[in-house]
Amino acid sequence: MVKVKDLHKYFGDLHVLRGINLKVEKGEVVVVIGPSGSGKSTLLRCINHLEIPTSGEVHIDGVNLDDGTVDINLIRQTAGMVFQQFNLFPHLTILDNICLAPTKVLKMPIEEAHELGRALLKKVGLADKEAAYPHQLSGGQQQRAAIARALAMRPKLMLFDEPTSALDPEMIGEVLMVMKELALEGMTMIVVSHEMGFAREVADRVILMDEGLLIEEGPPREFFSNPKHDRTKAFLSKIL
Amino acid sequence: MAGAINRKLTREGTILFDLNVVARYFPFLIRGVGITIQFTFISFLIAIVLGLLIALGRVSNNKIIRVPCQIYIDFIRGTPLLAQIYLVHFGLPQIFHYKPVGYIDALIALTLNSSAYMAEIYRGGIESIEKGQMEAARSLGMTYGHAMRYVILPQAIRRVIPPMGNEFITLLKESSLVSVIGMEDLMMRSKMMAGQSFRPFEAYFTTALIYLVLTFTFTRLLGYLEGRLKTGG
Numbered sequence: 179m180v181k182v183k184d185l186h187k188y189f190g191d192l193h194v195l196r197g198i199n200l201k202v203e204k205g206e207v208v209v210v211i212g213p214s215g216s217g218k219s220t221l222l223r224c225i226n227h228l229e230i231p232t233s234g235e236v237h238i239d240g241v242n243l244d245d246g247t248v249d250i251n252l253i254r255q256t257a258g259m260v261f262q263q264f265n266l267f268p269h270l271t272i273l274d275n276i277c278l279a280p281t282k283v284l285k286m287p288i289e290e291a292h293e294l295g296r297a298l299l300k301k302v303g304l305a306d307k308e309a310a311y312p313h314q315l316s317g318g319q320q321q322r323a324a325i326a327r328a329l330a331m332r333p334k335l336m337l338f339d340e341p342t343s344a345l346d347p348e349m350i351g352e353v354l355m356v357m358k359e360l361a362l363e364g365m366t367m368i369v370v371s372h373e374m375g376f377a378r379e380v381a382d383r384v385i386l387m388d389e390g391l392l393i394e395e396g397p398p399r400e401f402f403s404n405p406k407h408d409r410t411k412a413f414l415s416k417i418l
Numbered sequence: 419m420a421g422a423i424n425r426k427l428t429r430e431g432t433i434l435f436d437l438n439v440v441a442r443y444f445p446f447l448i449r450g451v452g453i454t455i456q457f458t459f460i461s462f463l464i465a466i467v468l469g470l471l472i473a474l475g476r477v478s479n480n481k482i483i484r485v486p487c488q489i490y491i492d493f494i495r496g497t498p499l500l501a502q503i504y505l506v507h508f509g510l511p512q513i514f515h516y517k518p519v520g521y522i523d524a525l526i527a528l529t530l531n532s533s534a535y536m537a538e539i540y541r542g543g544i545e546s547i548e549k550g551q552m553e554a555a556r557s558l559g560m561t562y563g564h565a566m567r568y569v570i571l572p573q574a575i576r577r578v579i580p581p582m583g584n585e586f587i588t589l590l591k592e593s594s595l596v597s598v599i600g601m602e603d604l605m606m607r608s609k610m611m612a613g614q615s616f617r618p619f620e621a622y623f624t625t626a627l628i629y630l631v632l633t634f635t636f637t638r639l640l641g642y643l644e645g646r647l648k649t650g651g
Contacts, residue, residue: 228553255559265554269572278568279558324554331558 179204179335179366180225185234187220187390194220196390198234204334207367209377209398212387213413218370221387222337225368226257239334255283258328262340264320266312266327272299273308276327284331291330298326302356318349322356329360336360338369372417378402386410439620443611447625450607451632457593457603461528462586468529469536474566476541487537494534500595503527507599524596532589539581543574579647583640587633594629604628 180202187195194217202208210218223229225236227243227250236243238253267275276295280286286294299305302322304315312320321341328336338357342350354376361367361380371377377384378398385395386409394407402418405411475487494502507523547570555565597606608625612618 226557228557251556251559251561254557257557259554259557261550261554261557263548263550265548265550267551267554267569267573269576279555279560282564282568283559328558 181237183235186232188232194390205364206382207361208383209369209381210385216387217390218387219339222339226254255331256333257335258333259337260324260341262343264324268312271309272323276330280330298329302326317345318352321353335366340370439615439617440624447607450604453603458590461532464529465532465536468533470540472537473540491534499531520599524601535585539578543578547573
């Protein structure tokens with residue numbers, strides 16, 4: 179589903195990604211952890227080309243995003259993204275937030291989009307909030323709405339960029355629940371997160387990133403109980 | 419009535435402020451208000467559109483579009499409106515060999531001037547929208563144009579309405595400069611009144627008051643509209 183080959187990203191002189199190689203299979207849930215500034219978010223943003231890689235290749239669903247002929251907007255439709263700060267559109271109701279891209283990008287008729295939107299809101303437990311504006315919702319509700327918005331484009335892949343980091347502790351569970359459900363339905367997911375419980379329970383694979391490199395990866399049980407790399411041990415000892 | 423008040427303004431037989439002159443010329447001045455408001459409204463309305471286009475060019479990632487827009491804005495904002503009016507009215511006809519029409523030239527100069535300021539107002543609004551909004555829209559597969567149109571601009575427009583009101587007031591006042599190329603606006607008529615009546619103080623003071631009434635009225639009106647827009651969601 180996703181293949182990343184020797185990916186490098188510079189911000190000016192700053193070498194943020196230093197040669198990332200990563201393969202994610204269809205239906206796989208990969209959780210990426212690592213200290214802040216390690217390049218996790220940048221990697222995620224390079225995958226859907228919100229950031230353009232300095233060098234290297236990203237393939238999604240067999241399509242090479244970097245061969246210069248690809249319509250990046252088409253690719254982004256297949257890769258939904260959920261942000262730390264939700265980034266809901268504040269001037270639109272929750273339902274309109276969800277329906278905007280399907281109607282404008284996919285040219286879906288408005289009735290069909292509304293139907294889809296309502297179904298997705300029900301799925302994330304916000305059926306009664308369709309007419310609300312984002313600022314009227316709690317953080318957890320906003321993030322669930324943002325997940326619904328991404329799902330409305332029927333993506334084959336979902337990218338989560340620290341989806342629970344901006345949330346009050348009591349709201350983290352409801353968002354993780356929605357993500358878990360999604361994983362169980364077979365969605366391919368790459369999740370940057372520090373929710374170790376979620377990683378343990380849901381991830382097929384956990385990856386530690388540090389200083390722009392993938393340090394260690396493995397199935398969660400092995401990764402957490404028997405880390406091989408010193409940097410993994412050091413990082414885990416700090417957060418567990 | 420005017421006579422009674424006049425007596426109070428009289429000192430040692432000299433009339434300090436002759437209300438009779440004001441009363442006599444008032445209708446004459448008021449006829450200039452129409453032209454002033456005409457110039458203000460027409461330039462403002464065109465600048466609302468032109469300013470947006472220039473602002474979109476100014477924030478574009480494409481250098482070929484962005485740089486000319488930036489030069490335009492810098493040139494207009496860095497030079498006096500008076501110089502721009504002369505340039506349009508006297509300068510361009512010399513280069514392109516046509517007969518200048520004052521009314522058109524005045525409108526062009528005011529519009530070009532206001533568009534640059536308006537572009538900066540729009541740009542401020544666009545850049546005040548959190549970066550995450552554009553990213554979220556793009557991550558959904560929307561094009562840059564779609565994202566601008568449906569996500570960024572609707573939010574930005576609300577934020578630019580107050581500074582746009584200020585720009586309107588500025589334009590109303592600055593439009594007085596078109597009198598230098600013979601437009602019979604309020605300012606021009608006050609010069610004529612001063613010349614004909616030999617009472618420049620009455621002429622210019624009355625004119626200043628008329629401008630004040632205009633700006634005050636429009637400021638209030640704009641404030642009211644702003645309030646309506648805010649509560650309107």
